[in-house]
Amino acid sequence: xxxxxxxxxxxxxxxxxxxxxxxxxxxxxxxxxxxxxxxxxxxxxxxxxxxxxxxxxxxxxxxxxxxxxxxxxxxxxxxxxxxxxxxxxxxxxxxxxxxxxxxxxxxxxxxxxxxxxxxxxxxxxxxxxxxxxxxxxxxxxxxxxxxxxxxxxxxxxxxxxxxxxxxxxxxxxxxxxxxxxxxxxxxxxxxxxxxxxxxxxxxxxxxxxxxxxxxxxxxxxxxxxxxxxxxxxxxxxxxxxxxxxxxxxxxxxxxxxxxxxxxxxxxxxxxxxxxxxxxxxxxxxxxxxxxxxxxxxxxxxxxxxxx
Numbered sequence: 001x002x003x004x005x006x007x008x009x010x011x012x013x014x015x016x017x018x019x020x021x022x023x024x025x026x027x028x029x030x031x032x033x034x035x036x037x038x039x040x041x042x043x044x045x046x047x048x049x050x051x052x053x054x055x056x057x058x059x060x061x062x063x064x065x066x067x068x069x070x071x072x073x074x075x076x077x078x079x080x081x082x083x084x085x086x087x088x089x090x091x092x093x094x095x096x097x098x099x100x101x102x103x104x105x106x107x108x109x110x111x112x113x114x115x116x117x118x119x120x121x122x123x124x125x126x127x128x129x130x131x132x133x134x135x136x137x138x139x140x141x142x143x144x145x146x147x148x149x150x151x152x153x154x155x156x157x158x159x160x161x162x163x164x165x166x167x168x169x170x171x172x173x174x175x176x177x178x179x180x181x182x183x184x185x186x187x188x189x190x191x192x193x194x195x196x197x198x199x200x201x202x203x204x205x206x207x208x209x210x211x212x213x214x215x216x217x218x219x220x221x222x223x224x225x226x227x228x229x230x231x232x233x234x235x236x237x238x239x240x241x242x243x244x245x246x247x248x249x250x251x252x253x254x255x256x257x258x259x260x261x262x263x264x265x266x267x268x269x270x271x272x273x274x275x276x277x278x279x280x281x282x283x284x285x286x287x288x289x290x291x292x293x294x295x296x297x298x299x300x301x302x303x304x305x306x307x
Contacts, residue, residue: 004253007034008238008246015247017054022170025248034250036175039258041251043235046185046198047144048247049163050154057084057143059151076124081140081153088155090129090141096188097125105191126188133159133265135198138188142198156185160199161263168201178202178258184232184239195236197228197264204259205229206267227256228264282307 009028015021021044029036036042050056064072064079068086072079075095085092096102098120110116129141142156157163160183168181180202184195197205209223235249285304289297 002253004234004251006234006238007250007252008235009248009250010246012048012246012248015048015051017051017056019052021049021052022167022174026171026174028248029250034252036171036177036179036250037252038177039179039252039254039256040177041180041182041203041231041254041256042171043182043184043197043232043249043251044167045195045239045247046142046156046160046183047147047154049157049167049183053157053163055157056148056152056154059084059145059153062087072124077127078122078124081143082127084143084153084155085127085129085141088141088143088158089132090137091131092127092129093136094128095125096128098123102191109192128188131158135265135268137185137198139186139193142185144186156198157183159265161201161265162199164199164263165201180256180258182228182232182235184235195232195239197226197232200228200264202258202260203228203256204262204267205264207257226268227254278307 009025009032011028011032012024015024025042025044026036059078059080062080062083064083065086068079068082071077071082075097077095082092098106103120106120107113107116126138127140129137131137131141143153144155145151145153148154164181164183168179171179171181181200182197182203183199185198186193187196189196205228206224206226209220209225211219212223214220231251231254234251238246238249240246282304285300285307289300289304292300
């Protein structure tokens with residue numbers, strides 16, 4: 001029997017600015033009877049990393065620009081949150097209004113109707129952003145006020161891969177074992193949310209198995225599994241989204257090749273110019289048009305031409 005274990009560290013205390021997170025993880029794992037072993041993968045919520053690194057901001061101290069105020073009036077999004085995204089170097093690619101189908105779906109899936117209504121009214125819209133390195137974030141550039149005092153927000157490390165690399169080196173120096181580290185954050189996924197990897201070190205986020213032969217000797221079209229996301233999703237079963245209090249998880253028993261240099265950004269951030277993006281979208285629309293009857297085909301052709 002083969003097995004993979006997902007072990008949540010329950011004794012990790014509330015993280016404060018300046019805490020030695022690596023030392024706390026090593027000590028907690030040992031105290032809970034699961035000392036770190038070679039080839040363990042440690043998955044951490046980005047929020048505890050942000051707290052330890054003091055990546056925090058008080059919303060009331062943010063002065064929104066005239067552009068942020070205008071956008072806020074048009075969309076209902078808090079002008080200070082908009083300004084915080086821009087201040088972090090994020091470009092807003094799209095804004096999803098918290099009304100219509102989105103609002104209906106949220107209300108239908110919530111047991112706390114009054115609170116859900118208040119959140120939808122307060123948010124106005126969710127922002128999909130892209131940072132300076134091309135990384136896409138589907139929830140307000142990762143800026144998050146949950147499980148923080150009122151008015152206080154945390155934001156992810158500017159370079160999550162480098163942060164994961166630093167933590168990995170610190171943990172390895174303390175425990176003497178070869179491990180990998182993944183940083184996780186919550187992203188929109190279909191009509192819902194899911195924890196995905198935003199930074200990694202020590203494990204290739206997407207093994208290069210495309211085209212390798214299957215058990216019948218035929219080249220396999222798949223094989224591009226984003227294992228960093230898959231391991232994060234498994235860890236998220238223990239993270240919880242409310243007050244579970246398990247922000248650090250050890251994934252044990254997964255066989256992987258150690259990769260010292262490749263991080264999430266290396267495989268998930270498209271290395272394309274704006275012209276490349278336009279050409280990609282244009283080709284998708286044009287090719288898709290052949291699968292539809294008229295007049296939808298004309299609509300897709302016009303859309304491709306206008307990109």
